[in-house]
């Protein structure tokens with residue numbers, strides 16, 4: 001019988017997961033993503049989500065440029081994670097080649113971008129926090145949501161590339177990602193900064209989902 005490693009619950013990957021499970025439940029509970037997965041909203045609501053993602057990932061992936069030289073944050077930056085090219089292809093298909101001139105960031109999206117520009121681009125713990133919240137989420141629940149949304153809106157190959165990560169096997173990627181988190185040699189102050197920024201990242205995502213819900217269901 002395998003003996004449980006007593007230090008397992010102390011690992012950063014376990015602490016972030018346990019410490020933010022209520023935040024995750026709140027994000028999941030916002031209902032907007034479930035409503036899209038069930039096809040209960042107009043197709044334009046999905047286009048709006050892709051547009052908000054385009055603004056958010058543009059800021060996150062701009063922050064990744066300076067952070068790729070950081071000894072701690074750098075190894076997390078991987079070209080196959082980049083979502084801006086996938087989102088540009090999705091929006092080009094869904095909203096037309098001139099989508100960038102027509103899409104508008106919600107106020108909560110602007111607040112999210114500002115946080116990424118001002119904090120994640122300058123601090124490794126904050127950058128990894130935002131990186132974790134988005135990409136590990138996309139490679140977890142996003143892997144269920146993507147096919148459901150594609151089915152609901154009749155998207156066959158085009159328009160949902162955001163959810164498809166070429167060159168990544170989600171289960172082994174998630175396992176390796178957790179090992180990388182556990183191997184980071186941070187001070188306890190840096191770990192605290194990371195954990196508190198993950199909670200901030202959830203709050204920012206929940207605010208975007210709340211504004212999308214307000215726009216498309218009221």
Ligand code: HEM
Pocket residue numbers: 013016017024027028033034132133134136137138140141142144145202205
């Ligand atoms: C309908 C909405 C959602 C569903 C159904 C969902 C579902 C899931 C599931 C099933 C997992 C666990 C996968 C596993 O352990 O292998 C997971 C993990 C995760 N989700 Fe979500 N999720 C949703 C929304 C979100 C949102 C909005 C975010 C943040 C932007 C998010 C971020 C995460 C993260 C970071 C993890 C990894 C937690 C960890 O293992 O450390 N999720 N999600």
